[in-house]
Amino acid sequence: MTLLLSAWTIGLILSLLALGIYISYRVFKFADITADGSITFGAAVAAAMLTRGVHPVTASVTAFFAGCLAGLCTGVLHTRFKINQLLSGILVMTALYSINLHVMGSSNIPLLSVTTITTYAQSLGRWITGHDSATLLGWPVNARDVGSLLLVGAIVFVIALLAWLFFRTNLGSAMRASGDNEQMIRALGVSVENMIVLGLCVANGLVAFAGALLAQYQGFADVQMGIGMIVWGLASVIIGRALIGTDSVGAALIGTIMGSVLFRLIVALALRWGLNPNDLKLVTALFVFGALVLPTLMQRVKRHAPAT
Amino acid sequence: MLQLRELQKTFFAGTPNEVRALRGVSLQIEDGSFVIVIGTNGSGKSTLLNAVAGSFFVDRGAIQIAGKDVTRWPEHRRASMIGRVFQNPFSGTAPTMTVAENLALAARRGQPRGLGRLLPARIQKELRDRVASLNMQLETRMHNPIGTLSGGQRQALTLLMATWRRPDLLLLDEHTAALDPKSADQIVRLTEEIVSEHRLTTLMVTHSMQQAATLGDRIVMMNQGNVHADYAGAHRRHLRADDLVRRFDEIRREERLDASAAQLLRETYV
Numbered sequence: 001m002t003l004l005l006s007a008w009t010i011g012l013i014l015s016l017l018a019l020g021i022y023i024s025y026r027v028f029k030f031a032d033i034t035a036d037g038s039i040t041f042g043a044a045v046a047a048a049m050l051t052r053g054v055h056p057v058t059a060s061v062t063a064f065f066a067g068c069l070a071g072l073c074t075g076v077l078h079t080r081f082k083i084n085q086l087l088s089g090i091l092v093m094t095a096l097y098s099i100n101l102h103v104m105g106s107s108n109i110p111l112l113s114v115t116t117i118t119t120y121a122q123s124l125g126r127w128i129t130g131h132d133s134a135t136l137l138g139w140p141v142n143a144r145d146v147g148s149l150l151l152v153g154a155i156v157f158v159i160a161l162l163a164w165l166f167f168r169t170n171l172g173s174a175m176r177a178s179g180d181n182e183q184m185i186r187a188l189g190v191s192v193e194n195m196i197v198l199g200l201c202v203a204n205g206l207v208a209f210a211g212a213l214l215a216q217y218q219g220f221a222d223v224q225m226g227i228g229m230i231v232w233g234l235a236s237v238i239i240g241r242a243l244i245g246t247d248s249v250g251a252a253l254i255g256t257i258m259g260s261v262l263f264r265l266i267v268a269l270a271l272r273w274g275l276n277p278n279d280l281k282l283v284t285a286l287f288v289f290g291a292l293v294l295p296t297l298m299q300r301v302k303r304h305a306p307a308t
Numbered sequence: 309m310l311q312l313r314e315l316q317k318t319f320f321a322g323t324p325n326e327v328r329a330l331r332g333v334s335l336q337i338e339d340g341s342f343v344i345v346i347g348t349n350g351s352g353k354s355t356l357l358n359a360v361a362g363s364f365f366v367d368r369g370a371i372q373i374a375g376k377d378v379t380r381w382p383e384h385r386r387a388s389m390i391g392r393v394f395q396n397p398f399s400g401t402a403p404t405m406t407v408a409e410n411l412a413l414a415a416r417r418g419q420p421r422g423l424g425r426l427l428p429a430r431i432q433k434e435l436r437d438r439v440a441s442l443n444m445q446l447e448t449r450m451h452n453p454i455g456t457l458s459g460g461q462r463q464a465l466t467l468l469m470a471t472w473r474r475p476d477l478l479l480l481d482e483h484t485a486a487l488d489p490k491s492a493d494q495i496v497r498l499t500e501e502i503v504s505e506h507r508l509t510t511l512m513v514t515h516s517m518q519q520a521a522t523l524g525d526r527i528v529m530m531n532q533g534n535v536h537a538d539y540a541g542a543h544r545r546h547l548r549a550d551d552l553v554r555r556f557d558e559i560r561r562e563e564r565l566d567a568s569a570a571q572l573l574r575e576t577y578v
Contacts, residue, residue: 170421173405177413180402183394187361188469189387189418247404247453 003268005145011264012152013213014232015257018240019163020206021233022256023199026241028179030078032200033089033230035207037096038070040226042208044100047109047221056117060212067208068201070096075197100223107223109215116216121147148217155213159206160253167249175199176249207233228281231288236260238291310337310477310509315359315369329355330366331533337526340507344520346552347530348559353513356530357481360511362386374476388418391470391508393463393483400466403455407446407465410454411435414469438468442498460491464498471502478503480512484519496523521549531559 017039024032042063049059070092077088101107125147134141166172177185178195186192207229215221240259244251267284271277317330329352337343347353359366360373362383371379373389394400401410412426412435432450440447442464446457454462463483470478480499484492496519503510514520520527526544529537529552537555539547 166423168426169423170416170426171423173409173413173426174421177402177405177410180404181399183399184402185413186384187387187390187392187394187400188414188416189384190421191382191384 002142002145003272004265005141005149007264007268008261009145009149009152009217010214011261012149012156012257013210013217014264015156015236015260016159016210016213017207017229018233018236018256018260019160019253020203020210021230022237022240022252023203023206025234025237026179026252027176028196028199030085030196030200031089031230031234032071032074032203033086034070034074034092034096034200034204035089035230035233036226036228037093037100038067038204038207038226039211039214039229040100040221040223041070041096041103042067042211043215043221043225044103044109044211044223045208046212047111047215048103048105050111050114050116050216051109053114056115056120056216060117060209060216063212064205064209067211068205070208071200071202071204072197074204075200079193079196097223104221104223109221110219111216111221112219116219117151117213118144118148118216118219121151123147124151152213152217156257159209160257164250164253228284231281231284232263233260234288235284235291236263238288239263242291309339309372309374310335310360310511311370311372312336312356312360313370313372315356315371316367317355317359317364318367329533330359330369332369333530333533333535335528335535337509337511339509341526342503342508342510342524343512343526343528344524345511345513345528345530346515346517346520347536348556351530351536352533353530354481355533357479357511357513360477361390361392361479389476391417391473391475391478393466393470393478393480395482395485397459397463397466397486400469401454401462404453406451407439407454407457408432408435408450410465411439411469411472414472417469417473417475438472439465442468458491460487460494463487463491463495467495467498467502471506471508474506474508476509478508478510480510482513482515485515499523517549517552520552521547527552529555 017035021032021035024030024035045066046059046063049062050056074088074092077083077091078085083091122144125143125145128150129143129146131143134143134146136146167176174185174190175195175198178190178192182192211226214225236259237256238259239262240252240255240257243258243262244255246252267280270283271280275283312333312335315330315333319327319329333352333356345353345356358364360371362378362381362385365380369379370377373386376389378386378389392400402413405413408427412431415431436447436450439450444461444464446461446465449457454465457465467483483499484495487495499512500523502508510524512524526538526540527547528535536559
């Protein structure tokens with residue numbers, strides 16, 4: 001049960017990463033590898049502040065803005081200096097590695113002895129269950145796990161709701177249109193460049209926020225924790241697309257969150273059944289590869305099928 | 309009023325692929341005038357339209373719209389004054405967004421876009437009424453993605469979108485060329501209606517001599533990056549499609565003559 005709860009919680013935390021990737025990859029068709037650096041950046045900023053006694057909410061919100069800054073850099077490199085999408089992301093991601101080491105002061109910061117969001121989650125869980133441990137559907141569970149899941153669920157719900165509302169505003173719709181048809185939205189007076197910069201800011205802000213929450217939940221920030229996160233996000237977005245299958249924003253946002261949770265559950269099960277953790281990134285990459293080529297392959301098979 | 313002074317544009321300058329697309333085009337278009345631009349392939353007519361729209365900056369010359377010098381304005385800034393319909397019916401609309409969303413985006417052309425709702429209840433009715441006025445039964449599909457509509461339907465909506473806020477200048481770039489004949493007729497009729505109803509200053513590029521002869525009050529014929537002929541007033545009224553075709557043949561003959569003369573000179577002296 002603890003395993004299940006923790007898989008749900010991490011899945012929900014990483015769904016914020018997936019929402020960020022949804023904005024860059026689905027809205028703008030921009031494979032933004034900055035995410036690998038900005039998730040660590042968020043964790044690093046939050047951890048550094050927490051160890052200096054800053055309030056967890058302030059630390060997490062600051063992490064969000066730190067991520068925005070990273071996204072701003074990638075956006076400006078791409079739109080003002082005309083550097084290719086992937087390369088802009090790689091440059092910022094690489095630079096962030098050094099910056100993260102400076103922010104953290106070492107390659108790892110433990111957070112077990114400081115006040116974090118998890119501390120509040122624990123009190124929340126204790127308040128709900130009444131004890132340090134309780135039973136859920138006949139299984140013994142830890143108050144900390146229950147509290148974390150509820151708190152993270154609430155945060156994700158609020159952020160998804162804000163994202164949904166945003167994409168229905170004039171500005172948010174112009175952003176969607178920028179990814180859908182550049183020529184059209186330019187002719188309607190919108191600077192596509194500004195939209196890309198703004199979109200990448202928000203996307204990386206969400207990714208960094210996910211990093212901050214993840215560090216607090218798992219109890220440490222590590223300079224290596226971002227490796228392969230973009231692929232993780234892509235996998236969630238792709239699963240979400242397959243689950244929902246429409247282009248409407250609300251459905252896509254829900255799908256992305258479900259995709260992230262489902263993917264984390266699958267991974268937790270696979271690990272439980274003996275998948276070597278070292279193979280995790282390889283399997284994730286293969287999965288995304290499959291999801292990317294499968295539609296084209298299916299079409300080719302269909303075309304070659306004899307006409308009836 | 310649109311004023312173009314000595315516009316010059318060279319693509320791929322200094323390479324073997326150099327194209328001198330505009331070679332000093334000057335043109336003045338009065339308010340409320342409907343100008344048809346014709347010309348052979350590569351004569352620079354689409355380039356002229358794109359230069360006015362701001363798809364690129366000209367190398368030399370100046371562009372003035374309604375008294376404002378927009379020569380160095382980026383495309384999205386000029387959009388506050390210009391409505392555009394493209395040749396490709398898919399270029400003017402955002403396919404995954406709904407009909408209503410596309411129209412609402414166009415209703416704020418050139419306006420600042422903030423955190424107000426795109427589709428508040430009060431504008432939904434206006435959107436529906438305007439779409440119903442097209443008589444294409446599209447008002448029942450306001451919440452369908454616009455990508456599910458046909459090319460003709462999308463082009464009609466693009467035209468509606470381009471003129472939703474009255475533009476100082478309407479640019480139509482062969483906007484019926486990619487449609488089937490029936491849809492093309494429909495769009496031409498709609499264009500006439502909208503342009504005359506709002507007395508829009510319009511610049512329309514077309515390949516169809518028939519359209520050129522029947523639409524508009526002035527015809528500009530382009531050749532080799534310059535204005536070759538300009539028919540307005542009485543000249544324009546007496547012009548028939550056949551006359552235009554004949555004029556094109558003359559141009560072609562002159563060009564062939566040029567080419568064969570050059571060939572002759574080369575053979576004799578080189």
